Amino acid sequence: MPLRLGIDVACRAAHQVSLADEQGRLIWSGRRFRTTPPDLDQLWSSLPDDADPGEVLVVMEPTRNAWVPLAAWFRRKGARVVLVPPERSADLRNYYAKHTKSDRLDSQLLARLPMLHPDGLHLEQGLGPGDALKRAAKLHSTLVHRRTQSLARLDTLLELLGPAWHSAIGADLGNRTVLKFLAAGYADPHVVKRLGRVRLARFCHRHSRGAWGEPHADALLAAARETLELWSDGELDYPDLAEDIAIEARLALQLSEELKDLDERATLVLKAADPNGILTSAPGVAxxxxxxxxxxxxxxxxxxxxxxxxxxxxxxxxxDSSGLTGRHxxxxxxxxxxxxxxxxxxxxxxxxxxxxxxxxxxxxxxxxxxxxxxxxxxxxxxxxxxxxxxxxxxxxxxxxxxxxxxxxxxxxxxxxxxxxxxxxxxxxxxxTTTNAGTDRRSKESPRAPSTGPSTTHATTPGAA
Incomplete structure (x- = not known):
């Protein structure tokens, strides 16, 4: 007999589960269990004695990552697992009980969902967030975003020292030599002057592997002198600002190292998943x-x-289409x-x-x-x-x-x-895109009064 097991997955509390037959009739509902081997074994033993594991369909929502061990456990028992988007189940719940929301109702709805919307059921075969390549791809995107934010904050902090620093360092703040220089606390113009041309050139040469040398040292010294002239009253606290810049530079360096290690691990996992290199054979896909x-x-x-x-x-x-009208x-x-x-x-x-x-x-x-x-x-x-x-x-x-x-x-x-x-x-x-509203480039509202002479009703000088 086909059985439908609807589970309302919880992250910290106990899950709620309901069991229905293929006609949507509830056999039992509202039972609670947790993701532990004893609770799962007890839940499985509560199924009818003549139940065929291959005819048991488990329906649940992908609640964070709490569903992953549940899905793996039920698949090992021989059951099929289906994940339902929360938006779809929420819309269906509102249809049946618009002003009621409870875990028991959700589990009953999920148990009946295969009968109500069979076309929306797709078997879940993988580990979801538990898959190594999937985790690596998400983590890579997250680390890149964090490093981009760190470099953007670094760029804004350097603006306080004056434009000469951007000219001396260059546009690529992600350069390892630049980050090493800033992480060492050398964003203080007094420290740069005390280091002198020789030691600055030696530092740049060592960390850039010969790409930087005396010209960059001269540019950094010039930037330090310009900053001291720009803030001649001593109002800016150079050591404190240099420490803030060093923190952001160290964060960017650490994120770069983590990205390097992650990329090496993702490369190994990709080779195991795609040994023939089919994906990397496509244009634009490294x-x-x-x-x-x-x-x-x-x-x-x-x-x-x-x-x-x-x-x-x-x-x-x-x-968006209806009748004879439609648009994309x-x-x-x-x-x-x-x-x-x-x-x-x-x-x-x-x-x-x-x-x-x-x-x-x-x-x-x-x-x-x-x-x-x-x-x-x-x-x-x-x-x-x-x-x-x-x-x-x-x-x-x-x-x-x-x-x-x-x-x-x-x-x-x-x-x-x-x-x-x-x-x-x-x-x-x-x-080119047109923005009719206000933005950072155009603060003026479309309905703001004009500050210039009228162009609609032009007047001539001396007219009364």
Whole structure:
């Protein structure tokens, strides 16, 4: 007899579970248990004696990471596990009981969901957040974001010392030599002057492996002298500011080291998951991007259709259609953000390497009137479709011309440069966006009164 086990997963409290048959009739409901072997064994023993493990369907919401050990335990028992998006179950709960929300009601609803919405059920086979590649991809994105924020704060702190420091250090604050210099507390102009030209040049030469030398030392000394002249009254506390800058520099250095170690680990995991290098054979997809795509996408074979895989990315447009009217909006952004970012960045490079993608990008920009980001979203979904097709066929990605003939990378770049170059004026127009509201560049409200003379009712000098 088919059984439906609906579990309302809790993070700290006990879970609530209800059992229903294939007709949605509740056999029992509201039982509590925790994620411990004794409780799980007791729950499994409470199923009917004639229950076939293969006919037990466990339905739950992906509540944080608490669902992962539960799903793995039930799969080991032979049951099938289905994850339901919280938004979908919430909408259905509001339909049945708009003003009531309880764990018991949620478990009953999840147990009956297979009968109410069978098309929305998709078996969960993987470990979810427990998968090593998926965790590595998410952690990489998080660390990059944190380092970017740290470098942005570092940039704003250096502005207090004056513009000469940016000229002396350069635009790349992520440079290891720059971070080592700032982490040592050398953002204090008095300390820089005391070090002198020789010791500064020696420091720059050692940490840059010979790339920096006396010219950079001279520039740093000049920046220190300009700061002292700029703050001649001594109002700025140089040691305190230098320590704040050193903290941000040390954080950026540590994050860079963590990213380096994480990338090495992700490379090893990717080689085990994709030994044939199918993902990295695609244009624009290097090792780290491939790890992000495969880690956040999961098994490409789990999708029933390529359209479902494209929808999973959140890069497909919103459709609003009724009767004879309809329109497409921006991307749904309902999928995984890390996957979406990786595909977008890969598409930006792939259009410069693959002639067929370059031709599509050219058509979208020139003929269809799309702007750059919109065109890249189309390229990203096309690239994902081809990657999945290559994965299923077990063959690497092959660059081809629009007529289907195979080409090398050099030939492909030549073809793209000759046929599919976007005019600079057109690209500038496509990248221009109009904002009718207020922003940081234009503080004036659209309804603000004009401060100049009227252009609607012009007057002449001396008119009464």
């Amino acid at each position: 090792t780290i991007t491939a790890a992000a795509i495969l880690g956040r996408l999961g098994d490409p074979n789990r999708f029933d259709s390529l359209a479902g895989a494209r929808a999973f990315t959140g890069l497909v447009p919103i459709l 909006g921006g991307p749904t952004k309902r999928g995984d953000a890390v996957l979406r970012q990786a595909l977008f960045m890969a598409a930006s490079q792939a259009r410069r390497i693959d002639p067929t993608l370059a031709a599509k990008y050219h058509r979208l920009m020139v003929n269809a009137g799309k702007h750059h980001n919109s065109a890249l979203c189309h390229i990203a979904t096309t690239l994902l479709t081809r990657i999945i097709a290559c994965w299923r066929a077990g063959q690497p990605y092959q660059l081809r011309d629009v007529d289907g003939s195979a080409v090398t990378i050099d030939q492909a770049r030549t073809i793209i440069a000759e046929r599919y170059a976007i005019p600079k004026d057109l690209r500038a127009r496509r990248r």
